[in-house]
Amino acid sequence: MHLPKRAADAHAALAAAFNTGDVATVMGMYDVTGIIVPEPENPVSGKEAFETAIKAILSIGGIMEIKTVYCLETGSLAVGRSEWNITDGDTVKIKAKGIEVMRQQEDGTWKIVIDHAFGAEII
Template structure:
């Protein structure tokens, strides 16, 4: 699977990668020097922990859909806000609102550096 050539295509490419069910294809979407938050309040980093997080999400089984709410880019960095879910037929297995930071690679493609899958879920309290 080819990496996206535009930051705003990262969400759609990530969903397509997840829908292959292949952890190696999903891992290719990430810069594993960054952070992934596979469940609320549990950020992880490093290649092994990224792979473990990817495998746990793939274990949910179903079709992933990601809607890009916005994507803002400056230079070789971009931040995106997403709404995503994993469904099995009519059953929604998981649904959340995420925030992702993407980084352009030397070849012009984009990888996700920070994936906070639940980053837009919480309301600030005073």
């Protein structure tokens, strides 16, 4: 798996990783010292919790698509807003609007530090 060299490419890279169906590939997109919110109001952190969350998302099955609404970058930090869904043929299994914070790594690639999959839906 190749991590994105631009923060703006993180959403597409995450969808590609998800669509491999491989937990390790998806885990590689994240800084597991951060936070993932795999379901509303359930933030988790740490490698084991990330792995559990990713396995649960992968168990949904189907194809993930992520549209980048915006990506704002300053220095080694970026925030993105996404609209994403998981479909199986014509059936939409889940869709949401998320907010993601990314950090540039020493090698110039980007990893997701905070992934609030439903963050743009909360009022």
